[in-house]
Amino acid sequence: MEWEVVIGLEIHVQLSTTTKIFSGASTAFGAAPNTQACAVDLALPGTLPVFNENALRMAVMFGLAVNAEIGKRSVFERKNYFYPDLPKGYQTTQLAEPIVGPGFVDIETDDGVSRRVRLHHAHLEEDAGKSLHEDFHGMSGIDLNRAGTPLVEIVSEPDMRSSKEAAAYARKIHAIVTTLGICDGNMAEGSMRCDCNVSVRPKGEEKLGTRTELKNINSFRFIERAIDTEVARQIDLIEDGGRVVQETRLYDPDKNETRSMRSKEDANDYRYFPCPDLLPVIIDDSYIEAIRATLPELPDARKARFIEQYALSDYDAGVLSSYRPQADYYEQVVGACQDAKLAANWVMGELAKLLNQNDTDIKVSPVSAEQLGGLLLRIQDNTISGNIAKKVFELMWSNGGTADQIIEAEGLKQVTDSGAIEKIVDEVIANATKQVEQYIAAEPEKRGKMLGFFMGQVMKATGGKANPGAVTGILKQKLDALCS
Amino acid sequence: MSLDRSDVERIAHLARLQIDEQDIPTYTENLSSILNLIDQMQQADTAGVEPLANPLDAVQRLRADVVTEPDQREKLQRVAPAVEEGLFLVPKVIE
Numbered sequence: 001m002e003w004e005v006v007i008g009l010e011i012h013v014q015l016s017t018t019t020k021i022f023s024g025a026s027t028a029f030g031a032a033p034n035t036q037a038c039a040v041d042l043a044l045p046g047t048l049p050v051f052n053e054n055a056l057r058m059a060v061m062f063g064l065a066v067n068a069e070i071g072k073r074s075v076f077e078r079k080n081y082f083y084p085d086l087p088k089g090y091q092t093t094q095l096a097e098p099i100v101g102p103g104f105v106d107i108e109t110d111d112g113v114s115r116r117v118r119l120h121h122a123h124l125e126e127d128a129g130k131s132l133h134e135d136f137h138g139m140s141g142i143d144l145n146r147a148g149t150p151l152v153e154i155v156s157e158p159d160m161r162s163s164k165e166a167a168a169y170a171r172k173i174h175a176i177v178t179t180l181g182i183c184d185g186n187m188a189e190g191s192m193r194c195d196c197n198v199s200v201r202p203k204g205e206e207k208l209g210t211r212t213e214l215k216n217i218n219s220f221r222f223i224e225r226a227i228d229t230e231v232a233r234q235i236d237l238i239e240d241g242g243r244v245v246q247e248t249r250l251y252d253p254d255k256n257e258t259r260s261m262r263s264k265e266d267a268n269d270y271r272y273f274p275c276p277d278l279l280p281v282i283i284d285d286s287y288i289e290a291i292r293a294t295l296p297e298l299p300d301a302r303k304a305r306f307i308e309q310y311a312l313s314d315y316d317a318g319v320l321s322s323y324r325p326q327a328d329y330y331e332q333v334v335g336a337c338q339d340a341k342l343a344a345n346w347v348m349g350e351l352a353k354l355l356n357q358n359d360t361d362i363k364v365s366p367v368s369a370e371q372l373g374g375l376l377l378r379i380q381d382n383t384i385s386g387n388i389a390k391k392v393f394e395l396m397w398s399n400g401g402t403a404d405q406i407i408e409a410e411g412l413k414q415v416t417d418s419g420a421i422e423k424i425v426d427e428v429i430a431n432a433t434k435q436v437e438q439y440i441a442a443e444p445e446k447r448g449k450m451l452g453f454f455m456g457q458v459m460k461a462t463g464g465k466a467n468p469g470a471v472t473g474i475l476k477q478k479l480d481a482l483c484s
Numbered sequence: 485m486s487l488d489r490s491d492v493e494r495i496a497h498l499a500r501l502q503i504d505e506q507d508i509p510t511y512t513e514n515l516s517s518i519l520n521l522i523d524q525m526q527q528a529d530t531a532g533v534e535p536l537a538n539p540l541d542a543v544q545r546l547r548a549d550v551v552t553e554p555d556q557r558e559k560l561q562r563v564a565p566a567v568e569e570g571l572f573l574v575p576k577v578i579e
Binding site: 017018019023024025026032033034035036037038039040042044050051052053054055056075080082083084096097131132133136137138139140141142143144269271274276278279280281282 | 550557
């Protein structure tokens with residue numbers, strides 16, 4: 001039977017505010033345990049929450065960026081459950097009246113599928129603390145630094161039809177929140193976490209199958225792998241005559257399997273009710289419009305502009321615009337060298353390669369956009385070849401300096417003087433009697449391929465500094481003269 | 485509407501309340517009568533009435549995003565029964 005996959009995502013985005021959503025404690029990452037957990041975060045008696053205006057502003061920014069209705073009145077509720085890293089015994093969240101109403105984003109997968117994914121809503125809530133289960137004499141250790149960190153939970157409709165679409169959607173949300181600057185987007189540190197609701201149904205069937213929820217997936221690659229694994233499990237189960245049970249499952253990346261965490265049968269009844277400690281949040285049009293006026297250029301718009309302004313391919317424009325610091329860097333390189341295509345190749349090629357190898361964010365790239373732009377100028381004016389440029393770039397990465405300084409210091413300036421090149425070509429031809437004979441004996445149309453050998457010899461003799469175009473011309477001319 | 489014994493046990497479990505076996509009939513009766521009162525309130529015609537999130541006729545005050553609470557760990561952990569390496573210790577919990 002042919003199966004259709006149905007996926008909806010719940011993405012938790014940690015807002016990059018300076019302080020907690022309801023207290024004045026810092027949200028900086030990596031502090032010593034419980035040094036950023038104040039009396040409010042610890043739920044000590046007599047404390048009251050006060051809502052952080054910046055968290056509200058960031059949630060509204062997100063809503064505007066995803067074409068959503070903004071809740072002019074939103075209400076905080078208590079979601080009740082017991083766990084030691086939730087000191088209040090409830091999570092303050094939103095339910096019936098969230099800050100962000102229905103909206104949508106458009107996605108595109110690598111294999112060219114485009115789709116509009118509808119957002120059901122997005123709401124503000126607080127994060128919980130962290131439990132450490134290493135052995136503290138049979139006890140668990142609790143760190144409440146994260147407790148009260150503001151989150152926006154973004155709930156999609158079940159509009160995605162493959163794991164690739166789900167990953168593309170998550171990437172789009174990531175691009176939007178990082179472009180807005182409302183989240184640092186660091187998935188490894190948990191700044192963005194993803195729950196995937198997955199079900200399958202026979203193709204053509206309208207009724208949704210029973211779904212399972214895959215919890216806390218923290219990379220785009222794992223989103224794809226976890227969903228693929230879970231889909232295969234569900235289909236096998238049904239085809240073997242079983243049925244899918246609605247439950248929460250955990251994806252184990254090491255074993256590439258999902259396993260049951262808890263079934264919804266004994267799931268908590270959260271007993272939501274409006275939080276009496278917080279009043280309804282009321283905002284007006286002027287507040288919303290003032291925020292709209294501050295929105296940066298969003299990834300979709302920037303991609304369209306890159307295609308239009310720089311004549312980039314759809315793919316290149318998509319990659320470059322997906323992360324704002326990278327898009328900014330790219331535009332600075334273009335500004336410095338005035339060659340959009342060359343700049344795109346280098347930012348997505350050599351630069352991305354070294355950034356990946358060294359696990360470095362482009363924001364702290366050892367080679368600045370000005371340095372790279374300066375290097376590309378030297379390729380354009382034929383001072384160096386593309387290959388030598390790679391060498392200069394690596395030296396730039398490890399030792400700093402401008403392209404001109406490195407080219408000068410390393411003596412890498414390209415030889416374009418045809419007299420000098422001719423001399424070397426003559427030497428190469430004189431020392432390669434056998435290859436010259438083969439060249440002369442070959443069919444004329446096969447000779448082009450055979451040039452590669454001589455080319456290599458000339459490059460070797462000049463340390464790669466000879467201008468490749470000039471060498472090809474001279475080689476061809478001299479060899480063909482021998483043939484006639 | 486009336487509750488039965490298992491409802492009371494479930495509510496107690498959700499609230500993590502330990503209740504005496506002998507008190508369950510009383511709780512069942514008391515909670516049922518509260519629900520009866522709610523049933524009676526449900527009879528009121530509320531068409532056109534906005535749900536009330538808070539009885540105060542006021543809106544939420546907003547706070548500037550500035551750190552006002554520096555590290556007070558030492559003071560705050562003085563009341564905790566067990567701490568180690570800056571962590572609060574609690575009976576082992578694993579899902």
